[in-house]
Amino acid sequence: MPPVAAESAAPAESAADAVFEAILAGIVRGDYPPRSRLPAERDLARQLGASRPTLREALGRLAEWNLVEARRGSGVVVRDRSDWSIEVLPAFLRYGGGSVPPRELVQMIDDLLALRRALVVEVVALVAPRVDAARLAAARDAAERAWRARDDAAAFARDDFALIRAIVDAAGFLPGVWLINRLAGVYLDLARTITGAAPPPDDYLDTATSLIDALARGDATGAVAIERAYLERHDARLLARIRGDSR
Structure with missing residues (x-):
C-alpha cells in the first residue's frame, strides 16, 4: 500500500483534540458507519474519558468537516462519505487504509495533487x-526556508505553501490567501501522514527564484508556465515513489 504512517493520531494539543481524533478515527475506520448514531453524549464521554463540554467541542469540529450532524430525536448521526469535507482525506489514509484497496488510496492522493495543481x-x-x-521579499524568504528544509517533508511542504501564500498576498488578493490557507491545511496534514515522500527537485530554489522574478517583471504567462511545470514535475516524482511502494 502507499507509504502511509502507521495508524498514529495527528499531534494532539488539547483534550478536545484527542477526543476529536478518537471519534474521527472511529468514523473513518467504520466503527461508526454512515447514517449510524453515535453513542449518547453521556456514554460517549465516559468511553473517551472526557468531560461533556470537551466532547461537545470535538463534535462541533467534526460537524464542521461534515462528518456528523445533530438530528432532532436521533442524536448525533454520522453523515455519508460523499458529504465529508476534503480535510478528512489525510485521516482517511491514516485510519481507513485497511479497508480500501491500495490502488484506490493512491488514486485519492493523485486526485488531491491534481486538485492542488489546478487551484494553485x-x-x-x-x-x-x-x-x-x-x-515579494516574503516569497523569496519562504523559498529559501523551504529549500533549507528539503529533507523534512512536512517542513518543506509548509514553507512551499508559504511561498505561494506570500505571492498571493503580494497581489492583495485576500480571497486567494484564504483559499491557499484552506488547501494548505489538508496538504500539510497529508505530508505528515505519508512517509517516504519524494524530496523536491534539485532545481527547486532556482525554479522558485525564476517564478518570483517573472512576477516581479510582470511576466504573467511565464510565471504560470514555471509554476505549472514545477508542480507537474514534483507531483510525478512523488506519485512514482508512492506507486512503487504500493506494488
Whole structure:
C-alpha cells in the first residue's frame, strides 16, 4: 500500500483534540458507519474519558468537516462519505487504509495533487498581473526556508505553501490567501501522514527564484508556465515513489 504512517493520531494539543481524533478515527475506520448514531453524549464521554463540554467541542469540529450532524430525536448521526469535507482525506489514509484497496488510496492522493495543481496554477494566473514587486521579499524568504528544509517533508511542504501564500498576498488578493490557507491545511496534514515522500527537485530554489522574478517583471504567462511545470514535475516524482511502494 502507499507509504502511509502507521495508524498514529495527528499531534494532539488539547483534550478536545484527542477526543476529536478518537471519534474521527472511529468514523473513518467504520466503527461508526454512515447514517449510524453515535453513542449518547453521556456514554460517549465516559468511553473517551472526557468531560461533556470537551466532547461537545470535538463534535462541533467534526460537524464542521461534515462528518456528523445533530438530528432532532436521533442524536448525533454520522453523515455519508460523499458529504465529508476534503480535510478528512489525510485521516482517511491514516485510519481507513485497511479497508480500501491500495490502488484506490493512491488514486485519492493523485486526485488531491491534481486538485492542488489546478487551484494553485489558476490562482497564480489570477494574481500575476496584480503582484506588487516591492512585496515579494516574503516569497523569496519562504523559498529559501523551504529549500533549507528539503529533507523534512512536512517542513518543506509548509514553507512551499508559504511561498505561494506570500505571492498571493503580494497581489492583495485576500480571497486567494484564504483559499491557499484552506488547501494548505489538508496538504500539510497529508505530508505528515505519508512517509517516504519524494524530496523536491534539485532545481527547486532556482525554479522558485525564476517564478518570483517573472512576477516581479510582470511576466504573467511565464510565471504560470514555471509554476505549472514545477508542480507537474514534483507531483510525478512523488506519485512514482508512492506507486512503487504500493506494488
